[in-house]
Each structure stands twice: as C-alpha cells, then as structure tokens.
Amino acid sequence: MEKNMITIAHGSGGTATSKLIEQIFKKHFCNDILSQGDDSARLDIGDARNLVFTTDSFVVTPIFFNGGNIGKLAVCGTVNDLATSGAKPLYLSCGFIIEEGFDIEELERIVEAMGATAKECGVKIVTGDTKVVQKGAADKVFINTSGIGILPDGVNISGRNAKVGDKIIISGTIGDHGSSIFLERESIGFNANIKSDCAPLSGMVQDILSVVPEVHVLRDPTRGGVATTLNEIAVQSNVSILIREDSLPVKREVQGVCELLGMDPLYMANEGKMLCFVGEDKADTVLEALRNNKYGKDARIIGEVTEEGQPKVLLKALSGGSRIISVLAGDQLPRIC
Amino acid sequence: MEKNMITIAHGSGGTATSKLIEQIFKKHFCNDILSQGDDSARLDIGDARNLVFTTDSFVVTPIFFNGGNIGKLAVCGTVNDLATSGAKPLYLSCGFIIEEGFDIEELERIVEAMGATAKECGVKIVTGDTKVVQKGAADKVFINTSGIGILPDGVNISGRNAKVGDKIIISGTIGDHGSSIFLERESIGFNANIKSDCAPLSGMVQDILSVVPEVHVLRDPTRGGVATTLNEIAVQSNVSILIREDSLPVKREVQGVCELLGMDPLYMANEGKMLCFVGEDKADTVLEALRNNKYGKDARIIGEVTEEGQPKVLLKALSGGSRIISVLAGDQLPRIC
Structure with a gap:
C-alpha cells in the first residue's frame, strides 16, 4: 500500500525523490533542458532583450474539478499571466508541496495534465522542486509555477495603458x-453542469496581436473576477x-x-478569459480574431473607457440606472485557484 | 486583534490583498520593476543570450531559527542554486502560501529578511503572489522563490563536468x-549553540570565478547533505x-x-556551503579566493575524483579503512528547508 x-522520504532529496x-x-514534462539534471536550467534565449517573469501558487480545492485539475490550472494561470503582457510564454518552473500520504496516482494525473497543457501552448517545464510535509501540515497538494516569456520588440501592453475611448x-x-468550484464544494441541491473555463490563452493572445499589435491592455480576470x-486597471491608468x-x-x-447564492458573476473567478482594451477603430478586428479562436467564440464588447481621472468602474444596469462596481472587499470563495 | x-480576505485578490x-x-522589496503593478514583471536583460532559471519551495519548521528564518532561507536557497551554475543571480519571484490566522508581524519579519538578503546579493524581487488557506490547511507559511540569472559567455559549470584528478x-x-534545525525542534537536553549557516553565496562564487573561470562543478549540498x-555528481559525471x-x-x-543522535554530518543539510570541483593546478587559487570571503573562511580540500566509470563515493575513514557513502535513502529530518 505504501x-x-x-512519504516523507519523497521530499528528502535522496533516492525516493530521484525516483x-x-x-x-x-515522464510527463519530457524535454531536453529538464534532463540536464543540474539545480538550475540553462535557457538559450537568442537575441531577446526583454523578458517577462511571473509566479503563482495554486491551492485550489477540490484539486480535481469539472473542466480541469490543480495541475492544468497551475500551467494555465502562469501562461495566461505571461500572455497578458503580450509575451510569448516559453519556460515554466514547478514547485510541489505535497502532504504525506497523498496518492501517487493522483499526483501523476495532475502532472500529466500539466505536461499536456504545457505542450498545447508550446512551453517547456524546465526546472522543479518537490517538498513533502507531514500529514496535516498541508491540504493534499499545492503547486507553484513561475514562468518566463519573451516580449517582442514594440509590444507595449500594460494595465497603465487604458485610454479614453478604448473598447473593452x-x-x-x-x-x-x-x-464550477463552488458547485464542487458545496451541496446546495443544485444540479447544474458547470465546467471550469480553465484554459491556456497564449495562442489566443498571439492571434489578437498578429492582427492588432496596438492592443492597450490585456488582463485575465481571475481572483476577484471582472x-x-x-478596478485595478482603472486605478493603474487613472480612468473611468x-x-x-x-x-x-x-x-x-x-x-x-x-x-441562488446571492453572488455576482462579476466577482466570480475566471481561468480561461481575457479582458482586452483596444482603440475603437480596432475593436472589430480584435473581436473577429477572438471569435476565430476556440477559447474566444463568445467574445463581446462589454463597455468602454469614458474619461480620465477619478478612477472608477460604473455598471449601467438592465434597469437603466448606473452604480459603482468596487473591488472585491472580502472573499466570496477562498481557494478558488 | 484581527x-x-x-485572514482569508488577504488572499482574495481584492482590497485586503492590495493592502x-x-x-x-x-515596503521591503522596493524596486522599480515590482512597482509596475502588472501580473508579470518586465526585465531588460541587455544582450544576454543565456539565462538560468530555478525554483524552490520552502517549508522549514520552525520558521524562525538560530541564524535565520524561512524568508532568508528562501532567498539564499534560490540565489545559491543560480550561483552553482556560474550565473549572476538577478531576479527573484516569491509565492507565499499563508495559513489563516498567521501573525502579520511575523510575516513582516520574514519579508524584511528576504528584502535584506536580496539586497546583500544584488538581486531584485520583481514579482509575487499571495495565497491564504484556511486554518489547518497549511502549517503557518510556505514560500516559493524562483530565480533568473545571467550566464556569462564561456562559463561551463555543471554536475556533468567532474574530471579525474579534480580536487573537491x-x-x-x-x-x-x-x-541547528534539529536542536530548534527537539528537546534533547543538549544545550549547544549551533547556528544555521544560511547565507547567500553568489558573491563568493563570483570571487572564485573571477580568478578561476575554469571551475568544473559547483553545487550547494542542501537536503541530503554532502x-x-x-553521489549525484558522481552519477552525472560517471566518476568515482x-x-x-x-x-x-x-x-x-x-x-x-x-x-548523540546517531546521525552523520555528511548527510546533514547545509544552506551556506558550496562544493567545488576544480583541476588540481587551480585548487590552491580557489581555496585562497574562498578563504578571503566571509562565507568561505573554513574552506578545505576534502577529496578528489579518482577514476572514470562505476559512479560511487568512497570515504577513507579515520580508522584507515574505506567505505562506500551512498545517497540518503529515507529522510533524516523532514522539513529542513
């Protein structure tokens, strides 16, 4: 059974760790760089001058959910953070913290999903680390992924670049x-089949940028939702x-x-969606590019940047009135990612 | 008191997280790149062509110990992994997984140590992530650091490069x-003042490489000890x-x-030491460079590479006999780093 x-030995750095x-x-991350076996991976980045670098830890519960698992999420989350800068994601690291007694078959399913998702978006998982903690000192498994991407010359996408008139x-x-995570966790007697949208969006972002390199802002609305x-972008760019x-x-x-739960979809996390701010004249081209990608079929314009100063987000409600939509203050749902 | x-809200991605x-x-990681506020950090790496990339998660217990804390360790561990490749460490990410109820003052002491250690070795912490899990779902705080360094042209240091005749x-x-960690954890009625050697070694490595760029292998003997x-190096290089x-x-x-405990210092973790393999003719120069650095005062030659093939590590004992020293099989001490 053991x-x-x-076991604790899997985190010792010795024989069990090597196995x-x-x-x-x-087996699942197979690539030439990972196979070098040194404590750090060497990357040949050619004549790139600008890199992007990001990190995310994943603590989602349950670790397997409708539409994905913590491994797929860990690759998508970091790939998407790189993609929002306009960079082409190239390399990922992964750090596992595993609770003693965790099922190795479940670990393999998670690792397999990471490998498959990395392959889908052409990134290599080149360096990693495994720690094991005693039973009760962690909840099953936590994964950190950090990522490096290369930024093409001339791309300038940032939350600080929203401009009055931009379509969102x-x-x-x-x-x-x-x-989806909520339904997995709670027995609310609601029998809906809601699948997580967990997806790697780097290909979709490349599709947009190949037709409209002048995109102003890209951001994936994860924790805290749209x-x-x-609100973060409004503050960074000082716009309404x-x-x-x-x-x-x-x-x-x-x-x-x-x-049913008194929650607002505007605050619910997404893991396979992108917000895009672009000049009005380019909005239709971006929409078309999005809709031609399998992850962007339902793309829509949802609003615009109205004025400079006084950063805020207004919602024009179905009823006709407007109200201010603020930042998530507490936490609707912990451990969503 | 709260x-x-x-709190869970600190991991929500909303107001509390921002605060x-x-x-x-x-406050403690202060640098121009971190301040950009986007989901990934942009790095100008000039005309570097070769990067190194590494990751480590830290789960040490206790989180504060004689000679350091989990934050200092998290910076040293990743900086040292970069340094062992011969690279100059430049950028770190940090990912925190924090247990609900954790003392914010303790968090600040940890973060402060990270900032100070990063400053000592000239690296910038440029991107990060914070997750909070419910009480009992993690043990206080876990930290992942990933790091990027630049490899100078011509440096070729790897566990695969050990050569017969090399001095170790x-x-x-x-x-x-x-x-030190053992003493912190166990009441064994042994009143020794043993300080962890936790230290960032990138400066010391630069000192060596500036006089002997032809070093063959560098590695920090952490989990599993010397x-x-x-043994890892013997296998990688296929040498005895x-x-x-x-x-x-x-x-x-x-x-x-x-x-007292029936343990062997050869298997005990080090967090501020470096093993160096170098041709016999350069060994004294390396020793001198090491001894001139504050972290290398007690540097010594401990052995040599004797033959090709049949990877193994032999210890010539004080008694005169020799025995094979194998890889750590179980785990002497979990959560050492």
Missing part, C-alpha cells in the same frame, strides 16, 4: 470557474470605465447558481 | 543548518570520488549533536 503514497522525478515528472472586450462568458480586474450589464456574457446555469 | 492576523502588498511586500573543495564546516550531493574523513570540517558542537 508504494502508492507519498519520483524520473518516474513521474520527467471580454473573450467569453464570465464566472464559469468560480461557479469587477476587481477592471463604463460597462453595460446587458452586454455581459453569463451562462444561464452560472446566472442561476449566482442568484 | 488586524494583526492574516498587504503595499504595506508589507513593496568544501567552502566551510558541514552539517550546521541541519543540526554525501547525497557528491574519494573523500577523507580527517579532512571534513565539522564544528565540535555539530559533531556532538550528531554522535
């Missing part, structure tokens, strides 16, 4: 990931933003769950 | 970190290694604790 469980690396990690586009329906992300409730794409099941 | 504790970033992280140098006394690290017990620098208190 052979199918993670785990050979039999699980190298969302690449698809909102709140899917948050609602409302929080738009208006979005229209009747333009927000929300799946009927997601709307249903949110209504 | 204001001094980490934590402003008041704790930005250790930069100082062994087993200090492991013994014995495990030498001989070390002499009477050459191993071990502090008297460390030796005492190890004898």
Whole structure:
C-alpha cells in the first residue's frame, strides 16, 4: 500500500525523490533542458532583450474539478499571466508541496495534465522542486509555477495603458470557474453542469496581436473576477470605465447558481478569459480574431473607457440606472485557484 | 486583534490583498520593476543570450531559527542554486502560501529578511503572489522563490563536468543548518549553540570565478547533505570520488549533536556551503579566493575524483579503512528547508 503514497522520504532529496522525478515528472514534462539534471536550467534565449517573469501558487480545492485539475490550472494561470503582457510564454518552473500520504496516482494525473497543457501552448517545464510535509501540515497538494516569456520588440501592453475611448472586450462568458468550484464544494441541491473555463490563452493572445499589435491592455480576470480586474486597471491608468450589464456574457446555469447564492458573476473567478482594451477603430478586428479562436467564440464588447481621472468602474444596469462596481472587499470563495 | 492576523480576505485578490502588498511586500522589496503593478514583471536583460532559471519551495519548521528564518532561507536557497551554475543571480519571484490566522508581524519579519538578503546579493524581487488557506490547511507559511540569472559567455559549470584528478573543495564546516534545525525542534537536553549557516553565496562564487573561470562543478549540498550531493555528481559525471574523513570540517558542537543522535554530518543539510570541483593546478587559487570571503573562511580540500566509470563515493575513514557513502535513502529530518 505504501508504494502508492507519498512519504516523507519523497521530499528528502535522496533516492525516493530521484525516483519520483524520473518516474513521474520527467515522464510527463519530457524535454531536453529538464534532463540536464543540474539545480538550475540553462535557457538559450537568442537575441531577446526583454523578458517577462511571473509566479503563482495554486491551492485550489477540490484539486480535481469539472473542466480541469490543480495541475492544468497551475500551467494555465502562469501562461495566461505571461500572455497578458503580450509575451510569448516559453519556460515554466514547478514547485510541489505535497502532504504525506497523498496518492501517487493522483499526483501523476495532475502532472500529466500539466505536461499536456504545457505542450498545447508550446512551453517547456524546465526546472522543479518537490517538498513533502507531514500529514496535516498541508491540504493534499499545492503547486507553484513561475514562468518566463519573451516580449517582442514594440509590444507595449500594460494595465497603465487604458485610454479614453478604448473598447473593452471580454473573450467569453464570465464566472464559469468560480461557479464550477463552488458547485464542487458545496451541496446546495443544485444540479447544474458547470465546467471550469480553465484554459491556456497564449495562442489566443498571439492571434489578437498578429492582427492588432496596438492592443492597450490585456488582463485575465481571475481572483476577484471582472469587477476587481477592471478596478485595478482603472486605478493603474487613472480612468473611468463604463460597462453595460446587458452586454455581459453569463451562462444561464452560472446566472442561476449566482442568484441562488446571492453572488455576482462579476466577482466570480475566471481561468480561461481575457479582458482586452483596444482603440475603437480596432475593436472589430480584435473581436473577429477572438471569435476565430476556440477559447474566444463568445467574445463581446462589454463597455468602454469614458474619461480620465477619478478612477472608477460604473455598471449601467438592465434597469437603466448606473452604480459603482468596487473591488472585491472580502472573499466570496477562498481557494478558488 | 484581527488586524494583526492574516485572514482569508488577504488572499482574495481584492482590497485586503492590495493592502498587504503595499504595506508589507513593496515596503521591503522596493524596486522599480515590482512597482509596475502588472501580473508579470518586465526585465531588460541587455544582450544576454543565456539565462538560468530555478525554483524552490520552502517549508522549514520552525520558521524562525538560530541564524535565520524561512524568508532568508528562501532567498539564499534560490540565489545559491543560480550561483552553482556560474550565473549572476538577478531576479527573484516569491509565492507565499499563508495559513489563516498567521501573525502579520511575523510575516513582516520574514519579508524584511528576504528584502535584506536580496539586497546583500544584488538581486531584485520583481514579482509575487499571495495565497491564504484556511486554518489547518497549511502549517503557518510556505514560500516559493524562483530565480533568473545571467550566464556569462564561456562559463561551463555543471554536475556533468567532474574530471579525474579534480580536487573537491568544501567552502566551510558541514552539517550546521541541519543540526541547528534539529536542536530548534527537539528537546534533547543538549544545550549547544549551533547556528544555521544560511547565507547567500553568489558573491563568493563570483570571487572564485573571477580568478578561476575554469571551475568544473559547483553545487550547494542542501537536503541530503554532502554525501547525497557528491553521489549525484558522481552519477552525472560517471566518476568515482574519494573523500577523507580527517579532512571534513565539522564544528565540535555539530559533531556532538550528531554522535548523540546517531546521525552523520555528511548527510546533514547545509544552506551556506558550496562544493567545488576544480583541476588540481587551480585548487590552491580557489581555496585562497574562498578563504578571503566571509562565507568561505573554513574552506578545505576534502577529496578528489579518482577514476572514470562505476559512479560511487568512497570515504577513507579515520580508522584507515574505506567505505562506500551512498545517497540518503529515507529522510533524516523532514522539513529542513
């Protein structure tokens, strides 16, 4: 029985650690750089001058959910953070913290999903680390992924670049990931089949940038949802933003769950969506590029940047009135990612 | 009281998270790149073509110990992994997983140590992430640091480069970190003042490489200690290694604790030591460079690479006999780093 469980020895840096690396990690992350076997990976980045670098730890519960698992999420989350800068993601690291007694078969399913997702977006997982803590000192498994991407010359995408007149586009329906995790966790007697939107968006971003390199802002609305992300951008760019409730794409099941629970899809996490700010004259071209990508079929314009100064986000409600949408203050749902 | 504790809201990505970033992280990690506020950091790496990239998660317990804390360790560990490749460490990421209820003042002491250590070795902490899990889902705080360094042209240091005739140098006394953590954790009625050797070694490595760029192997003997690290190198380079017990620098208190507990300093973790393999003709120059650095005062030659093939590590014991020193099989001491 013990052979199918993670033991403290798997985190010792000795024989058991080496076996785990050979039999699980190298098998699914297979690439020439990882195989070097030194404590750090050497990367030839050619004549790139500008890199982007990001990190995220993943503590989602449950670790397997409708539409993905913590491993797929860990690759998507970091790839998407790189993609929002306009960079092409190239290399990932992964750091595992595993609770003693964790099922090695479950670990392999997680690692397999990481390998497959990395392959889909052409990134290599080149360096890693495994720690094991005693039973009760962590909840199953936590994963950190850090990522490096290369920024093409001339690309200048940042939350500080929103401009008055910019159209704001969302690449698809909102709140899917948050609602899916909620349904997995709680028995609310609501039998909806809501799948997390967890997806790597670097290909979709490249599709946009190949036709409209002048995109101003890209950001993935994860924790805190679209409302929080738009507020961050409003502050960074010192602008007011208006979005229209009747333009927000929300799946009927997601709307249903949110209504039942008194939650707002605008604050629900997404893990496969992108917000894009672009000059009005380019908005249709971006929309078309998005809709031609499998992850952007439901892309829509949801609002615009209305004025400089007084950073805020206004929602024009279905009822006709407007109200200020602020940053998420508490936490609707812990451990969503 | 609540204001001094980490709450679930600090991990929400909303207001509380922003405050934590402003008041704790930005205060101690202060640099122009971190201040950009986007999801990934942009790095200008000039005309570098070769990067090194590494990651480590830190789960040490206790989080504060004689000679350091988990934050200092998290910076040293990753800086040292970069340094062992011969690279100049430049940028770090940090990912925190914090247990709900954790004392914010303790968090600040940890973050402060990270900032000070990063400053000492001239690296910038440029991107980060904070997750909070419910009480009981993690043990206080775990930290991942990933790092990027630039490899100068012509440097070729790897565990695969050990050559017959190479002298093996250790930069100082062994087993200090492991013994120190052990003493912190266990009441063994042994009143020794053993300080962890936790230190950033990038400056010391630069000192060596500035006089002897032809170093073959550098590696920091952390988890599994000198014995495990030498075995890894023996396998990577397919060579046999001989070390002499009477050459191993071990502090008297460390030796005492190890004898009392039936442990071997060769397997105890170090967090501020470097193993260096170099051609015999350069060994004295490396030794001198090491001894002129504050972290290398006790540097000594402990053995040599004896033959090709049949990777193994032999210890010539004080008694005169020789025995094979294998990789750490179980785990002497979990959560040492």
